[in-house]
Structures are given as C-alpha cells and as structure tokens.
Amino acid sequence: MATSSTAPCPHGVAPNGCPISADAAAFRPFDGPYQLDPAEALRRAREREPVFYAPDIGYWVVTRYEDVKAVFRDNNLFSPAIALEKMTPPTAEAQAILRKYNYNLQRTMVNEDEPQHMERRRLLLDDFLPERLARHEPMVRRLCRDYMDRFIDRGHADLVNDIFYEIPLTVALHFLGVPDEGAERLRQFAVAHTLNTWGRPPPEEQIEIAENVGRFWQTANEILDDMIANPDGEGWMYETVRQHFKHPDIVPESYMRSMMMAILAAAHETTSNATANAFWTLLTHRDAWEEICENPALIPSAVEECLRVAGSIIAWRRIATDDAELGGVKIPKGGKLLIVQASANRDAAHWENPDQVDIYRDNAVEHLTFGYGAHQCMGKNIGRMEMRVFLEEFTRRLPHMRLVPGQTFENLRNISFRGPARLLVEWDPAQNPERHDPSILDRAMSFPIGAPVRDDTLRRVVVQEVRDEATGVRSYRLADPRGKALPKWTPGSHVDLVAGGFRRKYSLCGDAQDSSTYQIAILREEDGRGGSRHFHDTLEAGATVHIAGPRNHFRLDEGAESYVLVAGGIGITPILAMADRLRTLGRPYRLHYCGATRAAMALLERVMRDHGDRLRLHVSDEGTRLDMAAELTGVGAGTQVYACGPERMLEALQDLARGWPEGTLHYEYFSAGASGLDPSREHGFEVVLADSDMTIQVAPDETVFEALRRAGVDLQTDCGEGLCGTCEARVLEGEIDHRDRVLSRAERDRGDRMMTCCSRARGRRLVLAL
Ligand code: HEM
Ligand code: FES
Numbered sequence: 189m190a191t192s193s194t195a196p197c198p199h200g201v202a203p204n205g206c207p208i209s210a211d212a213a214a215f216r217p218f219d220g221p222y223q224l225d226p227a228e229a230l231r232r233a234r235e236r237e238p239v240f241y242a243p244d245i246g247y248w249v250v251t252r253y254e255d256v257k258a259v260f261r262d263n264n265l266f267s268p269a270i271a272l273e274k275m276t277p278p279t280a281e282a283q284a285i286l287r288k289y290n291y292n293l294q295r296t297m298v299n300e301d302e303p304q305h306m307e308r309r310r311l312l313l314d315d316f317l318p319e320r321l322a323r324h325e326p327m328v329r330r331l332c333r334d335y336m337d338r339f340i341d342r343g344h345a346d347l348v349n350d351i352f353y354e355i356p357l358t359v360a361l362h363f364l365g366v367p368d369e370g371a372e373r374l375r376q377f378a379v380a381h382t383l384n385t386w387g388r389p390p391p392e393e394q395i396e397i398a399e400n401v402g403r404f405w406q407t408a409n410e411i412l413d414d415m416i417a418n419p420d421g422e423g424w425m426y427e428t429v430r431q432h433f434k435h436p437d438i439v440p441e442s443y444m445r446s447m448m449m450a451i452l453a454a455a456h457e458t459t460s461n462a463t464a465n466a467f468w469t470l471l472t473h474r475d476a477w478e479e480i481c482e483n484p485a486l487i488p489s490a491v492e493e494c495l496r497v498a499g500s501i502i503a504w505r506r507i508a509t510d511d512a513e514l515g516g517v518k519i520p521k522g523g524k525l526l527i528v529q530a531s532a533n534r535d536a537a538h539w540e541n542p543d544q545v546d547i548y549r550d551n552a553v554e555h556l557t558f559g560y561g562a563h564q565c566m567g568k569n570i571g572r573m574e575m576r577v578f579l580e581e582f583t584r585r586l587p588h589m590r591l592v593p594g595q596t597f598e599n600l601r602n603i604s605f606r607g608p609a610r611l612l613v614e615w616d617p618a619q620n621p622e623r624h625d626p627s628i629l630d631r632a633m634s635f636p637i638g639a640p641v642r643d644d645t646l647r648r649v650v651v652q653e654v655r656d657e658a659t660g661v662r663s664y665r666l667a668d669p670r671g672k673a674l675p676k677w678t679p680g681s682h683v684d685l686v687a688g689g690f691r692r693k694y695s696l697c698g699d700a701q702d703s704s705t706y707q708i709a710i711l712r713e714e715d716g717r718g719g720s721r722h723f724h725d726t727l728e729a730g731a732t733v734h735i736a737g738p739r740n741h742f743r744l745d746e747g748a749e750s751y752v753l754v755a756g757g758i759g760i761t762p763i764l765a766m767a768d769r770l771r772t773l774g775r776p777y778r779l780h781y782c783g784a785t786r787a788a789m790a791l792l793e794r795v796m797r798d799h800g801d802r803l804r805l806h807v808s809d810e811g812t813r814l815d816m817a818a819e820l821t822g823v824g825a826g827t828q829v830y831a832c833g834p835e836r837m838l839e840a841l842q843d844l845a846r847g848w849p850e851g852t853l854h855y856e857y858f859s860a861g862a863s864g865l866d867p868s869r870e871h872g873f874e875v876v877l878a879d880s881d882m883t884i885q886v887a888p889d890e891t892v893f894e895a896l897r898r899a900g901v902d903l904q905t906d907c908g909e910g911l912c913g914t915c916e917a918r919v920l921e922g923e924i925d926h927r928d929r930v931l932s933r934a935e936r937d938r939g940d941r942m943m944t945c946c947s948r949a950r951g952r953r954l955v956l957a958l
Contacts, residue, residue, distance in 0.1 A: 289402030365423015461607025756833020
C-alpha cells in the first residue's frame, strides 16, 4: 500500500513506500521488552503485522514461523552476507584501534554465499557427522563430573560461572584442536565480539570493545599460524588447514583467518547460553524438572523443548538480493532482515499451546534455533550432546537443586545471543543422593547423537481401571500418577502404549472433555506379535506404564456438511470419538458399526446409548453384514467419510471411493502390510536435498529416513511403517515408489510427497524439499 498526500504517516514511511505503524516505530530491540522476552515482545506483531520495518535499526523484522523458515530456506534471495555485520557502525576511534590490529573479519561459513558456501561446507562437514561426534561424549561427561565434584558438597553454585561457561569452551577448543588460551581472556574476547557484532555499545565503550576485538583477532591469527606451520594436529581447524592446502580456492586463507575467530565464539557461547537457558527454564517449571529426574529418557526431548522456548540464538540476519515478498509485504532489493527465531518458535499458527513448556511435545525438534536449510548449524549435535550430559548428571546427582529465589535474568544487551550472566542455585548437601547410595554415580545414561528418537518422549501413567468390553476386548483408563491433567486431544488421536518391551498404538475413545483420564480399548490378537496379549495378561489397575502422544494422524475435518462414519471391529475406537464430537457439534452423521457377533463388538452399549438414532449395526452372524455399495450410495460433495477397520474393509471402501469427489474418504489402518527391506530386491538411489543443498546416498537396505538421519537431517518418525504421516517430505523431482498407507491414490498420482520411513525411488534419484 503506497502512501498518499491525504493519509499522513505520523511514524514515517518504510523503504517499500508503506506507512510505518506505531508498534513498528516503537520497536527497540536493544532495550525494553525484546531484551526481557523477545517472543512475548513480538506477540502482537505475529498476530497483526508479522513482517514490519523497524526504523530504529533499519531492518525488516520477520516474526512468524513460516516466514522465518522461508527466509532460511532461500539463501540466494535472502543472502546471509550480513550475518556478522556490525549492528552499530564503529566510531572513528574504534576503527583506528581495529586497524592497529589489522582486524579484517570477512566471509566465514555462516555469511558466505553460494556456490562457495556449499562447496566449503561439504568439504568440512565430516567431523560433524553423528558417528564422529560420539567419541567426544566421554570427555564431556568426565568434565561435568569433575566440575560438579568441586561444588556438590557446598550446597550452592552459580552454574554459569562454576560450570556452564567453561565446559563448552573446553569442549569447543578440543573439537577445534585449539590450545587452551585461558577461559577468562577468551571470555572477554567473546563478550567484545558479541557487543561489536550484535550490540549497540555507546561510543565510550567502543574503545575497550575494539581493543578486545583486536586482541581476539590477533590471538586467533597466532593460533592459526601455529597450525599452518604444523598442520598434522587433530581437530576441525587442523582439518580446515589441510583442506586449505589441498583446495585453496574452496578454503581460502581469508576464510581460515575469519573462521578461526568466529568459531571460537560460535562453538561455545551458543552452547553455554543454551545450557543455562535450559536449566533456568526447567528449574522454573519444577514439574518438568521432576519428571526428567524420575525419567531421564525424557532428557533429549526436554532439551529440544528448551531450545524452542529459550534458545540461545534468538534472531539472525539476511539481506534481500532482489525485490521480494514475505508474508504479503514487499521487501525491496537490499532490504535487511532480522528473522526472529524466538518469535517463530512461539507462533500459535505452528505450535499447539506455544507458550507452554511441554517436554513431551513431539515436534519440538522443528524449532528454528539452529536455523534451517543450507546454513543450518553444523554444530547442533555437539550442542545437544553437551546439554543432554549436563542435564543427565545434574538430575541424577542433584535432583533437589533449586533456583535461588528473587534473581533476575541478566542478558548481555544485544539482538541475537541470549543467556543469563549468572544462574544461582542451592540445595541441601545432606540430601545429595550419592551420600546414601554411591552407586548412582555409575548409573549414567547416554543418548544417541542427533535429534531425539521417538522412544525418548514417554509419559508415565497409571492404569486406573480395567474393564472387559467384549469378547477379547478390554478397556483401560489411564491417569497421571500425581493426578495432574493430561493434555487435550482431538478425535482420531492415538497414544503409544509402552510396557514390557512392547510399543503399540491405540486410539483414544473416552470423553475428550475429561482431561483427568484417557481411555483405550485393546483387542487381544492371539496370532499377533505379542503386544496385545502381554497387555491383557499383565496390566491391572494400579500398574504403571508409559505412553507417547497423544498424536493425531486421523483428523476430523469439522467443516463438512455431513458425515458417514464406518467402523469395523476394534476400529470403533477412533470412530466413536469422532461420533461423540459430531454429536456435540450438532452435525449430521451416520454411523455404521460392523462386527462378527454382538458379543465381540467393543463398547457396543455406549455406542447404542449415545448414538442409537444415527447408528446402523452390521452383525455378520445376524445376517446384517454391511453392503457398502448400497449403504454408501449418494456420497457426494459436502460429505466426508471416515473409516477405521480391517484391511479388507478399507480396500473395498477405497474402490468405492473412486466415484466420489477427491478428498472424501479418510481412513486409518491398524497395521501395515509387509514391512522390512529385502536388499536383494531393492536398489540404491540418491536423494538430493534442495533446501540444504546436499546429496545423500540411500543404500538398498536402508530407508530414506535412515539415510537422512545418518546425514544429520532432523526429521521425525512415529510409526516407522507408513501408517501415520509423520515422516512426510515434499518431493520436487523424481518418481516415487509409494509404500505407505497414508496417501490416497490421487495424492500418490500427484507425486509431490512421500513417506520417508518406507517409500523409495523408482529410479535413481529423488529431489526433496528439505
Ligand atoms: C551456524 C546456532 C552450536 C558451529 C549456526 C546458525 C545458528 C546456530 C542459528 C546459523 C544457521 C543459519 O544461518 O541457518 C547454534 C546454537 C548452538 C550452536 C543455538 C548451541 C546450542 C554450535 C557448535 C558449533 C557450531 C557447538 C561448532 C562446534 C556452527 C557453524 C555454523 C553454525 C560452523 C555455520 C554453518 C553454515 O553456515 O553452513 N549455529 N549453534 N554451532 N554453527 Fe551453530
Ligand atoms: Fe509414520 Fe512414516 S513414520 S508414515
């Protein structure tokens, strides 16, 4: 919208010609609300003005998840060239000081454009691959234990200064192959570098900052000169030097000099801050802290949730290389963007209950704290590993530790890096568990390197009631052991029940309004794989089990004109929850419930009581088997059909659905067909990742998902057998060999998405939007 003479712009005009709003004019990232809580400060912007021009800094501020991700995704249109540019131009005096030190920070990795960036990244990526990182874990654990030993009997500590600053520094130096320069000196340098790049230091402070930045540059160069003279050492920077000798065009000297300085800060400040933020978050959400003390398997997902709600990089920068449009706003060529990950990470359009700290959140890994796409943080799995070790050691050795009340979160005043200057905690040493049971020191738990695996996110529940519902079917009512409310769920949701080494999915079929319990019904499958038999035989009232979820891959579209619900056997469970919801909404629906005998039909009494007037029972031994073609005639535009039941029933429905408008039939299988890969029948192929600019090979005996994880790409799976849709990826090129039960025939024919846990390439190549 251009301005006109009749519409005065009291707050000025943005570079695209649009008036600047009062909120945008008032946005001051160096003080006030943004420094206190960046996501909260941008809440209104997310809702009303998601991309706006902030005259205070001369940047376009991007606040929504989809827009922030879109900027990260397109690193050609939105170049990272300004990622390390000084937010505040240095004074003449500061410039003179920097010149004295020959300071000349140029392109590193994070601010390099294509094609140079990706060539360099590929050449230097190997040390960061998950299998290479595992060897660093013992050192992190040993350091953590040694540092804890220094204060564990003292009863209080400042976690930032007593442990979280130094260990990530030591680990970073070790990883890079850099000799220890003394923590205090490097700390001064890092603070100066942060303020110099992302801060707004007043002129009188700039002099000292410039001196420290200059010394930092000098020190980094001296270290590098030693490495160049003796390039055989171990560590990533030595590897960089060796690659420089082999490929000086791809790894030029100016890169090495700039990187040596930039990485010293990037590799440890980020992790120190993220760890302090995570402890701050968990100790102020005591329930979550106590849950991981009781169940340390939750630690990887808790780390991810902390990175979401309290990341250590809250905003990053890009510059538009051409005229662009973002969230409906025109950004002129040369426009500078402040993309606020902290805001994206709390966007209600992407996250359920975005402001709640939920360590069971199953998509927390989608946070943007590590960036996304071609430049996504190479060191993310080092950061994750350190944070997990810290949490694991502390929750085991100091579960009774508390935050000292009344302290405030003091952050270094800047726009990107966030973490408290100190974190004061206290505890009663007499209650240290190791004083009574020294064996807890031997009970360390470690986790696979990389994004959390699904088994980590398990919630402990107790079986409150068990009821026989029909021949071979029992229902179980599950509750939180402390009587807390369970998360809300929607019809079609399921939980994974985990007990006795078995993990099986069961739809929720109780009252969705009652958050005190979940209800599931389990059919005993004599010829199954043993899970249902185990649950029937061992689960009694009072037993403790674990669940994952709830998750919903079978959502009810509440906007249709009318509904036909079809349940076969135990498939009644999700369908009953849908029927309940439609009744509550007052929508027209018909419910077909099919079974072999009445005695074998679970929940029949309740179905008849609550849905009798809409119900058609089809009982085989009464001769009322469902005649699909006859009963489902007239399904047309405006009607939605939801079905759950045995394979034969769903196949028949799919045949019938050919004559219906696209998107009418929705169904859920209980189990996949044949699974498992036979390498003698499969072929290998390559997968090109367009957003990350990587190519990976998928071997005949591995899934696309496994190959992606091996390459360090964070993607989630759930069922792992093509049933749930969690592992979906967009396909840009290549013919897909679909093997899932999620996509409809029409969706398969479009060929633009696939389930990476099971589907493969028909040819030799697929291009994915990842
Ligand atoms: C890039 C965050 C730990 C090395 C980045 C970026 C962010 C980030 C936001 C820019 C991403 C983008 O432009 O898309 C973090 C956080 C960390 C962390 C939150 C800890 C919790 C580390 C560690 C290392 C590291 C431990 C190294 C040992 C790098 C490198 C890049 C990078 C080399 C440049 C990648 C590229 O441009 O291709 N990091 N980082 N980071 N990070 Fe990290
Ligand atoms: Fe469920 Fe792939 S993880 S479809």
